[in-house]
Amino acid sequence: MEPTLNNPLRRSVMKGLLGTTSFWVASGNAHWAEALAAEAAQPYQPAFFNAAEYQFLESACERLFPADHNGPGARALGVAEFLDRQMQTPYALGENWYMSGPFEQGPANLGYQLPFVPKDLYRKGIAGVEHYARQQYGKGFAALSALQQDEILTALEGGSVQLGDIPGRVFFEQLRTNTLEGAFADPLYGGNRGLGGWVMLGFPGARADFMDWVNQEGASYPIGPVSISGETA
Amino acid sequence: MVKHVDAIIVGAGWAGSIMAKELTEAGLSVVMLERGAERTTPVEGAYPESIDELRGAIRKRLFQNLSQSTLTIRNTMDQTALPYRQLAAFLPGEGVGGAGLHWSGVHFRVAPEDLRLRSAIIERYGEKFIPEGMNLQDYGVSYDELEPFFDKAEKVFGTAGEAYKVQGKIVGDGNVFSPDRSDNFPLPAMKDTFSASVFRDAAKNAGYHPYSLPAANASRQYTNTYGCQMGPCNFCGYCSGYDCYLYSKASPNVNILPVLRQDPRFSLIPNAHVLRVDLDSTKTKATGVTYLDTKTRKETSLSADLIILGAFQFHNVHLMLMSGIGKPYDPVSNTGTVGRNFVYQTITSSRVWLPPSTYTNQFVGAGGAGVAIDDFNSMNFDHGPLGFVGGSPVWVNQAGVKPIAAALGAGGGGTPRWGSAYKDSLVNTYKHSLGIDAHGSNMAYRDVYLDLDPTWKDAYGQPLLRMTFTWKDNDIRMNQYVVSKIEPIARAMGATKMNLVHLNAGQPFDTRTYQTTHLGGGAIMGENPQTSAINRYLQSWDVSNVFVIGSNAFPQGMGYNPTGMVAALAYWAAHHIRATYLKSPGPLVKA
Numbered sequence: 057m058e059p060t061l062n063n064p065l066r067r068s069v070m071k072g073l074l075g076t077t078s079f080w081v082a083s084g085n086a087h088w089a090e091a092l093a094a095e096a097a098q099p100y101q102p103a104f105f106n107a108a109e110y111q112f113l114e115s116a117c118e119r120l121f122p123a124d125h126n127g128p129g130a131r132a133l134g135v136a137e138f139l140d141r142q143m144q145t146p147y148a149l150g151e152n153w154y155m156s157g158p159f160e161q162g163p164a165n166l167g168y169q170l171p172f173v174p175k176d177l178y179r180k181g182i183a184g185v186e187h188y189a190r191q192q193y194g195k196g197f198a199a200l201s202a203l204q205q206d207e208i209l210t211a212l213e214g215g216s217v218q219l220g221d222i223p224g225r226v227f228f229e230q231l232r233t234n235t236l237e238g239a240f241a242d243p244l245y246g247g248n249r250g251l252g253g254w255v256m257l258g259f260p261g262a263r264a265d266f267m268d269w270v271n272q273e274g275a276s277y278p279i280g281p282v283s284i285s286g287e288t289a
Numbered sequence: 290m291v292k293h294v295d296a297i298i299v300g301a302g303w304a305g306s307i308m309a310k311e312l313t314e315a316g317l318s319v320v321m322l323e324r325g326a327e328r329t330t331p332v333e334g335a336y337p338e339s340i341d342e343l344r345g346a347i348r349k350r351l352f353q354n355l356s357q358s359t360l361t362i363r364n365t366m367d368q369t370a371l372p373y374r375q376l377a378a379f380l381p382g383e384g385v386g387g388a389g390l391h392w393s394g395v396h397f398r399v400a401p402e403d404l405r406l407r408s409a410i411i412e413r414y415g416e417k418f419i420p421e422g423m424n425l426q427d428y429g430v431s432y433d434e435l436e437p438f439f440d441k442a443e444k445v446f447g448t449a450g451e452a453y454k455v456q457g458k459i460v461g462d463g464n465v466f467s468p469d470r471s472d473n474f475p476l477p478a479m480k481d482t483f484s485a486s487v488f489r490d491a492a493k494n495a496g497y498h499p500y501s502l503p504a505a506n507a508s509r510q511y512t513n514t515y516g517c518q519m520g521p522c523n524f525c526g527y528c529s530g531y532d533c534y535l536y537s538k539a540s541p542n543v544n545i546l547p548v549l550r551q552d553p554r555f556s557l558i559p560n561a562h563v564l565r566v567d568l569d570s571t572k573t574k575a576t577g578v579t580y581l582d583t584k585t586r587k588e589t590s591l592s593a594d595l596i597i598l599g600a601f602q603f604h605n606v607h608l609m610l611m612s613g614i615g616k617p618y619d620p621v622s623n624t625g626t627v628g629r630n631f632v633y634q635t636i637t638s639s640r641v642w643l644p645p646s647t648y649t650n651q652f653v654g655a656g657g658a659g660v661a662i663d664d665f666n667s668m669n670f671d672h673g674p675l676g677f678v679g680g681s682p683v684w685v686n687q688a689g690v691k692p693i694a695a696a697l698g699a700g701g702g703g704t705p706r707w708g709s710a711y712k713d714s715l716v717n718t719y720k721h722s723l724g725i726d727a728h729g730s731n732m733a734y735r736d737v738y739l740d741l742d743p744t745w746k747d748a749y750g751q752p753l754l755r756m757t758f759t760w761k762d763n764d765i766r767m768n769q770y771v772v773s774k775i776e777p778i779a780r781a782m783g784a785t786k787m788n789l790v791h792l793n794a795g796q797p798f799d800t801r802t803y804q805t806t807h808l809g810g811g812a813i814m815g816e817n818p819q820t821s822a823i824n825r826y827l828q829s830w831d832v833s834n835v836f837v838i839g840s841n842a843f844p845q846g847m848g849y850n851p852t853g854m855v856a857a858l859a860y861w862a863a864h865h866i867r868a869t870y871l872k873s874p875g876p877l878v879k880a
Binding site: 151 | 336337338340341342343347348349352354355356358359362363364368369370371372373374375376377480481482483486521523524525526527534643646647648649650652653691692693695696697706707708709712713715716719720744745746748797798799800801
């Protein structure tokens with residue numbers, strides 16, 4: 057089954073199991089937990105990005121959202137895997153973007169006006185950054201020091217770099233947005249591994265029941281997160 | 290052969306659903322056409338899939354699919370308007386329930402003087418107080434006339450709140466600025482979240498008059514007027530942008546459609562995009578509508594005696610322009626009415642940080658719950674020395690902040706938006722801060738309007754609607770004044786830090802960040818056919834068997850959220866259709 061926005065890969069594994077008799081016959085849900093654990097143990101094989109592109113994402117996302125005293129970074133959270141999975145959904149094709157021409161550029165406050173959907177922005181954007189990195193530092197992005205990588209990201213964010221057809225700032229914003237989505241979306245999309253993003257923020261995930269916690273005079277909510285699939289931290 | 294029904298309703302949101310209920314009660318056969326998909330709470334709204342932030346508010350599951358139709362936007366008349374290609378600044382709904390499925394549930398009535406704002410300003414400050422180019426107008430209907438319909442709507446929505454005055458007697462600690470009510474709220478007010486309670490105490494100590502926001506979130510089990518049931522809200526925080534899995538947030542899907550669907554006089558056709566209202570050769574009578582089945586791309590014409598436009602605000606305006614109902618507005622000659630007085634709201638969200646020992650648990654919340662003050666709303670304060678028209682409620686409306694939204698919004702304004710310092714600020718902000726909004730009015734101006742775009746088309750070949758809109762000095766100064774009143778309240782709350790956000794002089798409207806979906810006007814109600822598209826009963830001045838129901842009727846953007854007013858106007862129009870129009874179809878007001 058092709059993964060789609062409504063049927064991400066990990067959940068389709070789970071759903072398949074839920075449909076089997078053994079799942080329901082077995083006491084508890086050991087089968088399901090085992091299957092998820094087995095899947096998580098396999099290194100993810102990107103399907104949209106090639107190895108070099110994936111390496112770029114692993115490095116760049118980690119700089120945007122680094123591991124530090126607050127908690128895990130993009131690499132540990134599986135953000136690159138999240139991005140690769142997203143590129144296989146209708147979102148990557150600009151499913152709900154108006155993409156009819158003509159494409160005229162105007163003031164920034166009138167919004168996005170490029171003829172590219174997310175998939176194009178990544179293909180062209182990554183190639184553009186790699187080209188820029190080689191030009192500036194003589195090496196690909198992933199091989200640069202953290203400081204050099206930050207310099208490139210700062211230049212992209214600041215709007216001083218053009219990546220072929222794409223303004224560097226546009227690519228930067230796309231990457232930042234999707235990186236943060238990957239850090240904090242439900243783990244069924246491949247990111248937020250181990251619910252690490254939610255633990256960091258104190259967000260309880262799919263608990264969605266705070267009848268007793270409407271007002272506890274500023275006390276910290278005591279229960280850890282749970283995901284849609286039932287995973288806990 | 291063209292199929293005939295008594296009434297066709299365009300749009301399956303609040304306006305359309307209320308009208309369908311009223312018209313079927315009157316014995317009419319009703320077909321409701323909805324451009325989007327079928328949606329029912331037990332299917333799309335079921336836990337836990339419905340509370341998936343990525344799929345919901347981020348990928349915008351319940352919102353208009355712009356790939357099929359959008360609008361173009363420019364700030365000023367000398368610019369080229371460009372397509373609104375990605376949903377951001379405002380989020381129209383799509384599918385059965387419309388914006389009434391993804392809304393938060395703040396359910397206001399109206400400040401009575403907002404209905405006669407032009408008259409009220411002139412009485413108090415003189416006509417010269419109204420700035421050049423501002424199209425300040427009265428609605429042509431009074432609060433007393435609408436009161437029974439506000440009451441009726443609250444009993445359908447299961448609205449929770451605390452009243453101030455009922456039948457002339459002070460009955461509770463409600464909003465002292467609110468007008469008299471014929472009856473209490475059907476449900477007691479929602480509890481205060483911690484953030485809201487801190488704001489309530491601070492605002493009271495500062496000498497203001499805090500009140501519980503009226504919320505169409507059920508504070509306990511409720512069975513409404515129609516026998517539809519709501520469950521108690523548990524503050525799960527998935528209101529705005531989601532379909533409530535607990536049946537606690539009022540929606541057409543929960544509060545009206547379950548009974549309508551059982552009525553043999555009613556049928557609902559989803560995936561039916563109405564292309565135009567068909568008129569006869571005189572252009573004064575509608576004969577039916579033509580719609581496109583978006584799945585088969587097949588066009589169908591339906592005939593009817595009565596047509597109700599109940600689509601989202603700007604879709605109603607677009608349909609009128611596409612159909613030739615009324616005269617398109619021309620800002621140069623200042624003639625025509627369709628597209629005139631397009632309005633929005635001014636909203637700025639400020640942030641207050643409490644000490645690190647204090648957790649605001651911002652994920653706890655309900656879309657309609659919160660505490661507000663009206664001391665700087667409507668005509669509740671002296672505008673004389675201030676020199677602007679309008680105002681804002683100020684509130685803490687903790688609706689449930691989700692992590693992706695929090696992360697995307699953190700940083701900026703001179704602070705890092707990525708990296709370790711950004712993470713520090715994100716975690717601190719998520720755990721220990723709260724938001725305070727100034728959610729205010731927006732006046733109408735001669736050069737702010739809607740018309741058809743000359744270049745871009747939708748997926749069905751029709752021209753896109755074009756929006757010409759920017760912030761004007763009057764509204765910017767109003768916002769700045771009200772935001773300045775937040776600072777002392779924030780200090781009294783024990784703020785360790787605050788970020789007060791207001792509009793800046795000359796700042797143009799920015800389509801890239803979410804502000805509010807409370808768009809209004811464009812086909813406004815009024816007493817003069819030269820300056821309004823519909824009369825005080827929301828009936829087209831030009832085509833008397835077409836009624837246009839929605840926030841399109843508002844001559845000004847008010848400080849309050851619009852849904853309560855839209856619902857009351859729908860019941861008001863329906864009452865006059867049933868009491869008068871159906872007995873003798875024709876104009877309810879002589880032009």
